[in-house]
Amino acid sequence: xxxxxxxxxxxxxxxxxxxxxxxxxxxxxxxxxxxxxxxxxxxxxxxxxxxxxxxxxxxxxxxxxxxxxxxxxxxxxxxxxxxxxxxxxxxxxxxxxxxxxxxxxxxxxxxxxxxxxxxxxxxxxxxxxxxxxxxxxxxxxxxxxxxxxxxxxxxxxxxxxxxxxxxxxxxxxxxxxxxxxxxxxxxxxxxxxxxxxxxxxxxxxxxxxxxxxxxxxxxxxxxxxxxxxxxxxxxxxxxxxxxxxxxxxxxxxxxxxxxxxxxxxxxxxxxxxxxxxxxxxxxxxxxxxxxxxxxxxxxxxxxxxxxxxxxxxxxxxxxxxxxxxxxxxxxxxxxxxxxxxxxxxxxxxxxxxxxxxxxxxxxxxxxxxxxxxxxxxxxxxxxxxxxxxxxxxxxxxxxxxxxxxxxxxxxxxxxxxxxxxxxxxxxxxxxxxxxxxxxxxxxxxxxxxxxxxxxxxxxxxxxxxxxxxxxxxxxxxxxxxxxxxxxxxxxxxxxxxxxxxxxxxxxxxxxxxxxxxxxxxxxxxxxxxxxxxxxxxxxxxxxxxxxxxxxxxxxxxxxxxxxxxxxxxxxxxxxxxxxxxxxxxxxxxxxxxxxxxxxxxxxxxxxxxxxxxxxxxxxxxxxxxxxxxxxxxxxxxxxxxxxxxxxxxxxxxxxxxxxxxxxxxxxxxxxxxxxxxxxxxxxxxxxxxxxxxxxxxxxxxxxxxxxxxxxxxxxxxxxxxxxxxxxxxxxxxxxxxxxxxxxxxxxxxxxxxxxxxxxxxxxxxxxxxxxxxxxxxxxxxxxxxxxxxxxxxxxxxxxxxxxxxxxxxxxxxxxxxxxxxxxxxxxxxxxxxxxxxxxxxxxxxx
Numbered sequence: 001x002x003x004x005x006x007x008x009x010x011x012x013x014x015x016x017x018x019x020x021x022x023x024x025x026x027x028x029x030x031x032x033x034x035x036x037x038x039x040x041x042x043x044x045x046x047x048x049x050x051x052x053x054x055x056x057x058x059x060x061x062x063x064x065x066x067x068x069x070x071x072x073x074x075x076x077x078x079x080x081x082x083x084x085x086x087x088x089x090x091x092x093x094x095x096x097x098x099x100x101x102x103x104x105x106x107x108x109x110x111x112x113x114x115x116x117x118x119x120x121x122x123x124x125x126x127x128x129x130x131x132x133x134x135x136x137x138x139x140x141x142x143x144x145x146x147x148x149x150x151x152x153x154x155x156x157x158x159x160x161x162x163x164x165x166x167x168x169x170x171x172x173x174x175x176x177x178x179x180x181x182x183x184x185x186x187x188x189x190x191x192x193x194x195x196x197x198x199x200x201x202x203x204x205x206x207x208x209x210x211x212x213x214x215x216x217x218x219x220x221x222x223x224x225x226x227x228x229x230x231x232x233x234x235x236x237x238x239x240x241x242x243x244x245x246x247x248x249x250x251x252x253x254x255x256x257x258x259x260x261x262x263x264x265x266x267x268x269x270x271x272x273x274x275x276x277x278x279x280x281x282x283x284x285x286x287x288x289x290x291x292x293x294x295x296x297x298x299x300x301x302x303x304x305x306x307x308x309x310x311x312x313x314x315x316x317x318x319x320x321x322x323x324x325x326x327x328x329x330x331x332x333x334x335x336x337x338x339x340x341x342x343x344x345x346x347x348x349x350x351x352x353x354x355x356x357x358x359x360x361x362x363x364x365x366x367x368x369x370x371x372x373x374x375x376x377x378x379x380x381x382x383x384x385x386x387x388x389x390x391x392x393x394x395x396x397x398x399x400x401x402x403x404x405x406x407x408x409x410x411x412x413x414x415x416x417x418x419x420x421x422x423x424x425x426x427x428x429x430x431x432x433x434x435x436x437x438x439x440x441x442x443x444x445x446x447x448x449x450x451x452x453x454x455x456x457x458x459x460x461x462x463x464x465x466x467x468x469x470x471x472x473x474x475x476x477x478x479x480x481x482x483x484x485x486x487x488x489x490x491x492x493x494x495x496x497x498x499x500x501x502x503x504x505x506x507x508x509x510x511x512x513x514x515x516x517x518x519x520x521x522x523x524x525x526x527x528x529x530x531x532x533x534x535x536x537x538x539x540x541x542x543x544x545x546x547x548x549x550x551x552x553x554x555x556x557x558x559x560x561x562x563x564x565x566x567x568x569x570x571x572x573x574x575x576x577x578x579x580x581x582x583x584x585x586x587x588x589x590x591x592x593x594x595x596x597x598x599x600x601x602x603x604x605x606x607x608x609x610x611x612x613x614x615x616x617x618x619x620x621x622x623x624x625x626x627x628x629x630x631x632x633x634x635x636x637x638x639x640x641x642x643x644x645x646x647x648x649x650x651x652x653x654x655x656x657x658x659x660x661x662x663x664x665x666x667x668x669x670x671x672x673x674x675x676x677x678x679x680x681x682x683x684x685x686x687x688x689x690x691x692x693x694x695x696x697x698x699x700x701x702x703x704x705x706x707x708x709x710x711x712x713x714x715x716x717x718x719x720x721x722x723x724x725x726x727x728x729x730x731x732x733x734x735x736x737x738x739x740x741x742x743x744x745x746x747x748x749x750x751x752x753x754x755x756x757x758x759x760x761x762x763x764x765x766x767x768x769x770x771x772x773x774x775x776x777x778x779x780x781x782x783x784x785x786x787x788x789x790x791x792x793x794x795x796x797x798x799x800x801x802x803x804x805x806x807x808x809x810x811x812x813x814x815x816x817x818x819x820x821x822x823x824x825x826x827x828x829x830x831x832x833x834x835x836x837x838x839x840x841x842x843x844x845x846x
Contacts, residue, residue, distance in 0.1 A: 040070035071126060080122035086130070087119075088137060091146035094120035094127050103127060107143035117143040165503060165561050166206040166235060170541040172198050174207040174239075181210020181239065188214040191241070195220060195234065202542055204233035204563055207241075207265070215245040217273070222254035228591050228616065229542065231259030231564035238264055238494045243272040249303070253279035259564060260287045260310075261589070261614070264494055269297035269320070276320065278303045282310040285637050285662040285688060286614055290314050291494050300326040301343065307333045309688050311637050311660050318342050323349045324371065330361050332712040334660050334686045339367040346374040347395065352381045360384035360758045360788075362686050362710045370394045374401045374422070375414070383823070384758030384788045386710045387412060398422035399460070403429075405823045406788040406815060408756050413453045416460025423464040424454040452478045474813050502536040504528050506545075515543020515565065522547040525567070532558050540565040540590065550575045550598065556583045562590040569595045575603035575626075583608040587615050594620035596644070601625065607633055618642045623649045624666065630656050641665045646672055647692065655681040662688040669695040670716060673749075675702035680751075687711035689744075696744040696759075701778035703749035710756040717742030717770060743771050743801075748778040755786045771801040771840075772816075779804040785813045788823065799826055801840040811839050 043066035051059035084092030084105070095102040109115040117132040134141040134148035141148045165171065172194055179190035191212060198205035199221050218241070223230060243250050250267040252275075253260075260282055267276040276294035287310040294301040294317040301317030301324050308331040316339045317324035324340025327333060328351040340347030347368030350361050361382065368375035368390065375392035376399070378385060383406035392399040393415040399422070400409060414424040427449070454461035461480045506513040506521075506528045513524035525545060532538050534557025542563040550573040553560075567590065569576050576592040578600075579585060585607065592601040592615070601617035604610075605628040612633075617624035617640045624640035624647050627633065631654045639662045640647035647663035648671045650656060661684070663670030670692040673682055679702065688711060689696040696716035699706060744759045759772045772789035775782055784800060799816055802809065814826045816837060824837065832838030 036070045040066050043069060071128075072124070080125045080127060082120065082122045086121050088117060088132055088134065088148045092120065094122060096122075096125075096127055105146035107146060115143045117146070117148055164235060165537060165539045165563075166204075166237075168503065168505060168539055168541065170507075170563060171204045171206050172201070174205060174212075179207070179212055181208065181212050184213065186215050186244070187212040188216050188218070191218055198234070199230075199232055202229055202231075202564075204235060207234070207236035207239040209237040209239055211240040211242055213242055213244045214250070215243075215247070217247045217249050217252045220251070220253045220257075223257035223260065228259050228564060228566060229544065231261075231542075231589075232257070233261040233563065233589075234265070235261070235263050236265040238266060240266040240268055242268040243270045245272055247273045249273055249275035249278035250297075251277050253277075253282065255280045257282045258284045258287055260289075262289045262292070264291045266293040266295075266494065268295055269301075271296050271298060271321075273297055274299045275303045276301045276317065279305070279307065281306040281308070283307075284309040285311060285639050285660050286616060287311065288313070288614060288637055292316070293318075293494060295319050297321060300324070301340070302326070304328070304330060304333070306330065309333060309662065311336070313337055315339070316341065320344065323347070324368070325349070326351070327361065328353055332360060332362070332688050334362045335364070335366060336362075336660075336686075337365045338363075339369070340371060341367070341369045343371045345372060346377045346397075347371040347392075348376045349374075349379070350377070350382050350385065351379040360386060360710075360712055362386050363390065364388045364686075364710070366390040368392045368395060368399075372396045375399045377401045378404055378407055380404050383407070383817075384712070384790075386410075386756040388710070388756070391415075392424075393417075394420070396421060398426040399424045401426045401428070406758070406817070408786050409449045409452065410756075410786070411452065413455065414461075415455040420460045422460065423462050424460055425449055425452065425463045427463075427465045427467050429467055449475045449478060454478060454480045502533075504532055504536055504538045506538065506540050507543075513540075513545060515541060515545050517544035517546065517568075519546065520548055520570065521545040522549055522551070525551055529558070529560075530554050534558065534584070537561055539563075540567075544568055546570040547573075547576065549573055550578050553577070553579045553582055553585060556585065558582075558584075559586040560590065561588045564589050564591070566591045566593055568593040569598040571597060573598045575600040577602050579604040579607055581606040583610065585610040587612045589614045591616040591618070593618055594624070594643075596621065599623070601640075601643075603628075604633075605629055607631070609633075611636070613637050616641075617647075619644075621645060623647075625649070627651065627653055627656065630654070633657070634659065635661055638662070639664065640670075643667065646670075648672070649674065650682065651675065651679070652677050653679050653682050656683075658682070658684045658687065660686040662690075663692060663696075664688070665691045667693045669698050671697045672700070673698070673703045673706060674700040675749075677702075679703045680705040683707045683709070685709045685711070687713070689716060690714040692716045695742050695746050698746045699749045699752055701748035701776070703752075705751040706749065706753070708745070708752070708754045708757065712758050712760070713744045714760040716744050716761070743774040745773045746776065747773065747782060748776045750780045750782075752779070752781075753783040755783070757787045758790065759787075760790045771799060773800045775800070775802045775804045775809065777803050777805070780806050780808055782809040782811070784809070784811045787814045789814070789816045789826075791816070799837060799840060801842070803842060805841070814839075 044063060048059045048062035048066060051062055080096045082092055082094045084090040091105050093102040093104045103120050105120055106118050107115055108118060117134055119130045119132055121128055134143045137148050141150055174191055174194045177190045177194040179187045194205045195218060241250055250269055250273050269276045274297060276297045290313040292315045297320040299322035301320040304327040306329045307327055311334045313336045318341040321344040323345045324343040324347045325338060326349045374397045375395040376387060380403050382404050386408045388410050390412040392412060394417040399414040409425060449463055463475055463478060465475060506525055511524040511528045513521040528538055538558065538560045540562040542565055544566040546568055548571045567576055576594055576598050594601040596619050598620055599622040601620045601624045603626045607630045609632045613636045615638050620643045622645040624643040627650045629652045634657045636659045641664040643666040646668040647666040651674045670689040673679060694717060696713040773784060789799060800811060811828045815823045816826055817823045827836045827838045829838055
């Protein structure tokens with residue numbers, strides 16, 4: 001009955017909220033007062049429920065009438081002012097005595113990709129809003145910062161995260177090496193010369209638009225795990241590189257790349273190359289491959305060998321003879337908005353070869369469409385992976401086929417066709433390859449199949465579980481529907497790069513920064529920042545820039561882009577980069593090196609509406625990254641490491657997103673969320689937290705409404721070598737210095753959700769002092785579901801310890817595994833049955 005009522009509410013709320021150009025939501029159901037909600041449900045139960053039971057369509061208008069009447073029940077609201085009336089071209093604010101701070105006009109992008117303006121206004125002295133499609137005001141209009149406006153054509157369709165700098169002298173142009181597009185002449189030697197020169201000169205290569213023909217693979221030399229200054233970047237203005245003779249791969253990337261970017265290219269194998277993109281060991285969150293179209297390979301379109309922790313975004317791999325994407329030993333790699341379409345084998349294949357390299361891999365917002373075999377195939381031993389928010393349609397065999405354990409499959413839409421000869425989701429027994437101590441037979445337990453929509457024929461819309469009852473697979477909340485109204489539109493076009501027109505190059509006159517690792521560049525950099533305007537970009541070419549006092553950003557609206565530039569403290573200071581009370585600040589491809597001299601690598605207070613991507617923070621005395629009173633800030637593909645204090649510390653943060661971030665090798669805790677006043681709405685997704693001396697992630701008591709989702713935490717509380725201490729200039733502490741002795745996640749606060757994580761650790765001498773997740777006495781309303789905890793020793797070590805004593809926590813669907821043993825459920829029960837592993841509740845707490 002509760003599910004029915006909830007479903008009815010969702011339907012009613014959707015009807016009320018989604019009508020375009022009408023008064024919709026009227027502040028939204030969640031923003032109604034308690035009295036208004038009570039009035040609404042009394043009205044609905046008294047008038048509309050009977051119509052719904054009788055299947056009378058009139059229940060829709062009845063529901064709307066009840067809602068409208070409910071909004072009038074608001075004796076507290078007596079005043080309302082709107083700064084712009086109903087002006088779609090101006091960002092306004094509506095203030096009422098209930099909302100004295102006001103509600104600003106805003107833009108919102110729905111999951112289908114459409115963006116609408118929410119224009120606030122006063123109606124009967126009450127706040128309401130209009131949902132407006134700006135495109136109806138003109139084809140060139142779009143919603144930007146709470147208003148409809150026309151963007152310049154150069155940037156209106158830009159797919160780049162930020163405008164890119166590709167026209168600077170330090171950035172090499174492929175044409176200068178003789179690569180000329182669209183002339184049907186072999187460009188192999190010219191493009192290879194450009195790649196080699198970019199590698200040797202430690203800079204980026206720009207490939208202008210057009211079609212370039214090659215007769216052998218383009219080779220990117222092997223890189224280095226520690227070579228930030230050796231970072232290579234290849235960017236194209238949607239340039240097509242087309243194979244014209246047999247070869248292994250159109251683009252072949254050598255070993256050991258950590259700081260690496262490839263973007264905006266079309267790799268056309270033209271049925272000549274075995275692979276479109278082939279890479280070995282692209283590693284860690286600062287490695288980014290995005291905006292690629294890969295097609296017509298004889299084998300796999302995108303082939304990755306040990307793509308560990310790297311990020312792949314906005315990629316289409318289509319019409320290849322083998323698999324769209326094949327990834328082997330890809331620990332903690334992130335695939336975001338990747339499409340595999342029309343391939344001769346499977347859309348995505350995730351495999352494992354090396355012992356110990358078992359995942360997890362994160363596949364989110366993906367599309368696997370019309371492939372000849374499976375939509376997604378995860379092979380044996382790749383455990384702890386997460387498949388979320390995907391669209392799987394029309395594949396020849398199973399939609400999603402799982403041959404391993406510990407996989408989370410959630411919120412995917414799976415659609416079959418008449419040609420389908422498989423199941424929507426197929427769980428089969430794992431295969432023992434004899435290299436581990438796992439018992440033979442079925443050990444494919446622990447997978448979680450939740451809330452997926454299964455569409456199509458009776459067979460294809462089935463979750464087939466062949467793992468056996470001992471596998472303890474969770475299958476809940478999945479639904480079969482006969483059809484679905486709206487399908488995604490997969491665009492195969494790559495948008496043109498937005499090339500900055502007003503660029504301030506810090507090496508040019510009058511600034512003349514050297515970036516040679518010897519000269520004091522403090523004054524040159526600060527003058528460049530002081531002279532920048534919101535319509536310009538401060539460009540920092542590759543190099544090491546020494547500073548003797550911290551840099552500051554003088555005004556809002558600045559964009560700073562580096563070509564893997566290092567800004568390094570050369571004397572004691574508060575912060576390498578200090579930002580206070582600014583908004584719309586954007587940073588990309590910069591390393592802020594505190595060098596053991598600055599208290600902070602990056603310090604920001606009252607930062608609003610900002611973004612940081614591919615930024616590294618390291619070697620601070622206190623905090624690599626410190627945010628205080630931040631709002632609407634996004635960090636994506638960043639790395640905080642080697643701090644003698646904390647990696648990332650976020651205090652009083654509101655709606656801050658940490659996506660695909662890493663916190664590694666810090667002497668304190670990896671990530672801390674704290675609040676002295678309030679902190680809410682923080683998201684930490686696709687995280688990689690490892691080898692921090694204290695905790696992996698800590699949420700303090702005053703923090704609320706946080707989502708921690710998908711990622712890998714390993715070896716936190718553990719310092720494994722004396723060399724690490726020597727590197728930090730410290731002596732080892734105690735005889736047990738090499739043992740893990742603190743929790744991976746230590747949770748206080750309220751309204752915290754933790755799901756889709758994998759922790760992987762080693763048992764301490766005293767197993768009581770460390771847990772995968774510890775809920776402290778201050779924790780309440782905590783949701784911990786669908787996580788996998790792996791340990792190499794004591795069973796209790798890989799579990800949850802609940803010290804809160806509250807029944808409001810939801811702790812279910814979590815699993816543990818000891819070394820190479822079976823994955824088994826953690827029972828949310830007290831007292832614990834003798835033959836089970838349970839969530840601990842010390843001192844008799846229930």
